[in-house]
Amino acid sequence: MNYLKKLGYTAVLTVCSVLAPPLVMAQSPVPVLTVELPVQGITLQYSQPTRLDQVLTDANANGALGYFPLSAQLFDRNAQPQIANVKQKVLDTLERLALQEPQVKSMIEQIESFDYQARYFVELDQNAVMSQADKNPLLVSKKITVVSKQSAWKGISAKSTEQQHFELYLTDRPTSVYVVGAVKQAHTLPLVEHAQLDNYLTLLPKGQLLGIADNSTAFVIQPDGQVNEISYAYWNGKAAYFAPGAIIFIAFDSLPSEFSTLNQDIVELLRHKVNL
Known part of the structure; x- marks a missing residue:
C-alpha cells in the first residue's frame, strides 16, 4: 500500500479483514468488492455489490472514526x-x-x-451519504471497458463480472x-x-x-x-x-x-x- 510504503514498510500486512456480508468460500471464493484502507491498514471485502454507506460504516467501525470528510479520497483501482x-x-x-x-x-x-x-469523485461525508440517496452509489468501477460481441449478444456487462477494487483514504x-x-x-x-x-x-x-x-x-x-x-x-x-x-x-x-x-x-x- 502506498501509505505503508511511505512509512518504510516493504511488505503489506492486513490488520483486519471485514466480510460483510460474510463470504462462503465454497460458493464464492472471490469477493465481488474489495476496499483497502491504507491509512488504517485494513481491507474490507464484500460478497455482493455494496453501496458507499455500508463501506463508510464498516470503515468507521474499524478505526476510521473522526476522519475529515473534505480530504477523504476514494480511488478506483480498476481504472488506474x-x-x-x-x-x-x-x-x-x-x-x-x-x-x-x-x-x-x-x-x-x-x-x-x-x-x-484514478479518483472516484463522490461525496464522502457519511451523514450526507446516508441521508441522500443520490450520494450513495453502488461501488462499481468507472473504467472504460470493451465488451466482446459474444458477451454483448448475451447481455453480459463487463463490469457486472469484474471484481471491483477500491482504495479509500480517510485521514485527519x-x-x-x-x-x-x-x-x-x-x-x-x-x-x-x-x-x-x-x-x-x-x-x-x-x-x-x-x-x-x-x-x-x-x-x-x-x-x-x-x-x-x-x-x-x-x-x-x-x-x-x-x-x-x-x-x-x-x-x-x-x-x-x-x-x-x-x-x-x-x-x-x-x-x-x-x-x-
Whole structure:
C-alpha cells in the first residue's frame, strides 16, 4: 500500500479483514468488492455489490472514526490505466515544451514526484451519504471497458463480472496547503485560516516563482477535487477559500498555441493526486 510504503514498510500486512456480508468460500471464493484502507491498514471485502454507506460504516467501525470528510479520497483501482495515460500525456507535453522553455523541467520533476490514482469523485461525508440517496452509489468501477460481441449478444456487462477494487483514504484534518506549478520546486506550507494567495506566496523562499509563471491567475484544487480559478493581481484580486490540504497550482503564462491546454491538463491530473 502506498501509505505503508511511505512509512518504510516493504511488505503489506492486513490488520483486519471485514466480510460483510460474510463470504462462503465454497460458493464464492472471490469477493465481488474489495476496499483497502491504507491509512488504517485494513481491507474490507464484500460478497455482493455494496453501496458507499455500508463501506463508510464498516470503515468507521474499524478505526476510521473522526476522519475529515473534505480530504477523504476514494480511488478506483480498476481504472488506474486511464489516469496513468493522463499522466504520461502531460509529461510528454511538458517534455516537448521544455525544448523551448527549460524552466518547465521543474514541473516535470514535480509531476513525477507525486502519486496519482484514478479518483472516484463522490461525496464522502457519511451523514450526507446516508441521508441522500443520490450520494450513495453502488461501488462499481468507472473504467472504460470493451465488451466482446459474444458477451454483448448475451447481455453480459463487463463490469457486472469484474471484481471491483477500491482504495479509500480517510485521514485527519490536514494542517498544510501545497504550492506547485511554475515554481522552482513544490512547497508544503502551513495552513493559515482566512489567508489569501498573496499571503501564501509571501511564505515561499525568495525567487521561487519562475519567470514563466502567470502573475495574475492561479488554480486551487480543493481536497475534494473541486477546482477554483483565482485572480490575485492587485487590479483584479478576489477573495478565495483554501481548504485544509488544498493544492495551489501556479499556472504557466503565455504558452505557445500548441500547448494552450497544458495548464488545464495539469490541473486535471492534480485532481487525482493522492494527498498524503
